[in-house]
Amino acid sequence: xxxxxxxxxxxxxxxxxxxxxxxxxxxxxxxxxxxxxxxxxxxxxxxxxxxxxxxxxxxxxxxxxxxxxxxxxxxxxxxxxxxxxxxxxxxxxxxxxxxxxxxxxxxxxxxxxxxxxxxxxxxxxxxxxxxxxxxxxxxxxxxxxxxxxxxxxxxxxxxxxxxxxxxxxxxxxxxxxxxxxxxxxxxxxxxxxxxxxxxxxxxxxxxxxxxxxxxxxxxxxxxxxxxxxxxx
Ligand SMILES: *Cc1c(COP(=O)(O)O)cnc(C)c1O
Numbered sequence: 221x222x223x224x225x226x227x228x229x230x231x232x233x234x235x236x237x238x239x240x241x242x243x244x245x246x247x248x249x250x251x252x253x254x255x256x257x258x259x260x261x262x263x264x265x266x267x268x269x270x271x272x273x274x275x276x277x278x279x280x281x282x283x284x285x286x287x288x289x290x291x292x293x294x295x296x297x298x299x300x301x302x303x304x305x306x307x308x309x310x311x312x313x314x315x316x317x318x319x320x321x322x323x324x325x326x327x328x329x330x331x332x333x334x335x336x337x338x339x340x341x342x343x344x345x346x347x348x349x350x351x352x353x354x355x356x357x358x359x360x361x362x363x364x365x366x367x368x369x370x371x372x373x374x375x376x377x378x379x380x381x382x383x384x385x386x387x388x389x390x391x392x393x394x395x396x397x398x399x400x401x402x403x404x405x406x407x408x409x410x411x412x413x414x415x416x417x418x419x420x421x422x423x424x425x426x427x428x429x430x431x432x433x434x435x436x437x438x439x440x441x442x443x444x445x446x447x448x449x450x451x452x
Contacts, residue, residue: 221445222260222263222264222267222443222444223263223267225442225443225444225445226264226267226268226269226443228442229249229439229442229443230244232426232427233247233249233426233430233437235427236426236427236430236431237430239431240430240431242430246435247430247434247435247436247437248271248417248435248436248437249269249271249436249437249439250271250272250273250295250297250419250436250437250438250439251264251269251271251272251273251439251440251443251444252272252273252274252275252297252422252438252439252440252443253272253273253274253283253440253444254273254274254275254276254279254298254440254447255279255447255448256440256444256447257283258283258286258287260444261283261287261292262287264443264444265288265291265292269443270291270292270293271292271293271295271313272292272293272294272295273294273295273296273297273316273438273440274294274295274296274297274298275296275297275298275299276298277296277300277304277307277308280294280296280308281307281308284311289311293313293314294308294311294312294313295312295313295314295315295316295438296308296312296314296315296316296317297316297317297379297419297438298317299317299352299353300315300317300318300323301323302322302323302326305323305326305327305330306330309327309330309331309333309334309336309338310334310336312338313339314339314340314341314376315327315338315339315340315341316340316341316343316379316419316438317341317343317353317379318340318341318342318343318367318375319342319343319344319345319353319354319355319363320355320363321363321366321367324340324363324366324367324370324373325370327340327370327372327373328370328371328372328373329372331372331373332371332372336372337371337372337373337374338372338373338374339374339376340367340373340374340375340376341375341376341377341378341379341417341419342355342360342363342364342367342375342377342378342379343355343378343379343380344356344357344360344378344379344380344397344398344401345357345380346380346381346382346393346394346395346397346398347381347382347383347394349383349384353381354380354381357397357401360378360401360404360405361404361405361408364405364408364410364413365408365410365413367413368410368411368412368413369412374412374414375412375413375414376414376415376416376417377402377414377415377416377417377418377419377435378398378401378402378405378415378417378418378419379398379418379419379420379436380394380395380397380398380419380420381394381420381422382394382395382420382421382422382425382428382429386424388424388425388427388428389428390425391420391421391425391428391429392428392431392432394420395418395420395421395425395428395429395432395433395434396432398418398420398432399418399432399433402415402418402433403415416435417435417436418432418433418434418435418436419434419435419436419437419438420432420434420436420437421434421437421438421439422437422438422439422440422441423439423440423441423442424441426439426442
């Protein structure tokens with residue numbers, strides 16, 4: 221089932237890219253494996269997937285054991301508390317969810333202890349839905365500036381979630397807003413800040429995200445099927 225789902229997904233990515241004159245090679249697929257068991261992650265790896273996204277520290281830590289870390293890259297995509305950073309700082313490939321300078325400072329400190337520079341994205345709150353996650357759009361440039369001062373952290377772009385809706389068109393405004401913000405940060409020419417990536421688009425709205433400039437899409441359900449339980 222995973223192989224078939226992936227094949228269909230790749231076809232949809234290709235189609236979305238050709239609609240807007242992009243190359244499918246520009247789009248990094250991140251398989252969101254929350255609630256998905258290690259053996260099903262292995263199945264996805266056998267189909268060529270190497271990037272996996274998780275949003276709970278404990279679940280990620282448990283799952284990592286037994287999986288070959290040299291051939292896969294973990295993305296942390298959920299809300300991250302400063303006191304949990306230490307559990308992932310030695311290995312996590314990209315943290316998508318940095319929304320305040322305090323968290324950035326802790327990530328930089330822990331990365332430094334591990335002898336690494338941690339790549340991160342700034343999570344922006346682009347909908348009018350009430351959530352505590354994501355920096356507000358008008359504070360994004362300021363946060364990029366603050367994060368640029370941490371020596372063991374490197375800002376590589378922006379991330380957002382579209383609104384909770386079955387209608388993918390409702391996400392378009394959010395995604396367009398994020399692409400605008402990326403250009404706004406670029407114009408500031410902040411040292412040590414690289415606006416390379418836009419992480420946006422999930423199973424129901426990734427095609428719209430691709431049309432609006434996504435370079436990373438985070439796909440769970442369309443690869444692994446519907447999630448039944450909350451966490452593993
Ligand atoms: C769960 C999750 C996804 C994937 O959602 P699907 O609808 O299953 O594709 C993407 N991004 C984040 C931040 C998530 O928590």
